[in-house]
Amino acid sequence: MNKDSKIYIAGHRGLVGSAIVRNLELKGFKNIIGRTHKELDLTNQAEVRKFFEEENIEYVFLAAAKVGGINANNTYPADFIYENLMIQNNIIKSAHDFKVKKLLFLGSTCIYPKMAPQPIKEEYLLTGALEPTNEAYAIAKIAGLEMCKFFRRQYRDNFISCMPTNLYGPNDNFDLNNSHVMPALIRKFHEAKINNLDNVDVWGTGKPLREFLYVDDMADACVFLMENYDGEEHINIGTGEEVSIKELVQIIKETVGFKGKIVFNSKMPDGTPRKLTDIGKLKSLGWNHKVDLKNGVSLAYDWFQKNY
Template sequence: MNKNSKIYVAGHRGLVGSAIVRNLKEKGYTNIIGRTHSELDLMSQQAVISFFEEEKPEYVVLAAAKVGGIGANSIYPADFIYENMQMQNNIIKAAHDYKVTKLLFLGSSCIYPKNCPQPIKEEYLLSGYLEPTNEGYALAKIAGLKMCQFFKKQYGDNFISCMPTNLYGPNDNFDLNNSHVMPALIRKFHEAKVNNEASVEVWGTGKPLREFLYVDDMADACVFLLENYEGEEHVNVGTGKELTIGEMAEMIKKVVGFTGELRFNTEKPDGTMRKLLDVSKLYGLGWSYKVDLEEGIEKAYAWFEENYK
């Protein structure tokens, strides 16, 4: 990419998209474009075609998606599969039709089978049954990465995909009803501290193991792949390190400064018990993460305190 190449970041105000825009600017890229939902409805094929016709982006980062935690994915599976497939179909096809130089599609580690060997290698995709609580979202993301592979195979389009682990950081969704576990707990602990509550509820047993990557590290990996990777296979993005939900909750409790108790609600679902990505492929290309988990939680909590109403 040239520093003045026109780069369209779909979802530029979200958790991942905003971090990618920050990273591109830090690296000296000057021609980055984005559209809010009110300016461009990615669900509308005609609107997307008109946008590509008018702007003719050279590079596309597909970071727009309908996302949520276990609760939202369980309640709205039809919305998750339909909206995500509609958005990505429109953008990937338009990127092909308007001869985009390169497209990066962002998926999620939930695409892998529920009972996957650990750590999870890229080739384990479609080797078993998906986790039922987020099957709709996972199927949409699998379809997206396969579309990128097939457009590359049939037409030679330079479309690549990466699959991040659990992400967190500035511009996250802190809504208690449909957010992921990290931002939900940050908000719970903060409100419990402010209101002098005796305890905080954590969903499940606290025993599942999870891997977390600070979103600015994820953005750095995305730009690295745009600059350096052209393979057909998707690439895992993570830290290669894991801890239990309980351990993470204790870490957030410490950072926030909450002094009460943790209560584990074992009537709530745990989800997949372990989900650690094998990141040897990405690290073999020469990239590695920089922000450790406690430092990342401190950064995320500082952003929450400053910005969240």
């Protein structure tokens, strides 16, 4: 990419897309464009084709998606599979038709089998059953990365894919009903603190192990891959480090300054027992994360306090 290359960030206001915009701007890229949902409905094929035809886009970061936590995925599976398939199909096909130079598709590590060997290597995709609570979203994401692979194979399009681990940071969704574990816990502990509650109820046993990546590190990895990777296989993006939900809860409690008790509700689902990515391929290309978990949680809480 050149500093004046026309770069489209699909989902530029979300957690992932906004971080990519920040990273590109810091690196001196000047010609970055995005469209809100009101300006461009990505599930509408005609609108997306017209947009690509008029804008002469050179590079695409496909970060737009309908996302949510366990509760949202369980409650609205039809919406998750339909909207995500439509968004990615329209953008990938238009990128091909209007000869975009390169496209990066962002998936999620939920695409891997629920009981995949740990740490999870890229080649474990499609080797076992998915986690039922987010199966609809995972299937859509699998279709997206496979679509990039097959357009690359048949048409030689320079379409690549990456699979970020659990992300958190600025512009995250902190809604308690449909957010991911990190922002939900930050909000829970913050509200418990300001309301002087005696305890905080946490879903599950606290035993599952998770990997968390600060979203600005993820964005840096995405830009790095756009400039340095041209392979057919998707690439995991993560830290290669894991923490139990119980340990994460303690970090958040201390960061927020909540003094009460933590109550784990074992009647609620834990989700996948362990999910750690093997980031050997990304590291071999020369990229490593910079923000550790404690500092990342502190940064995310600072942003939450200023914006909620």
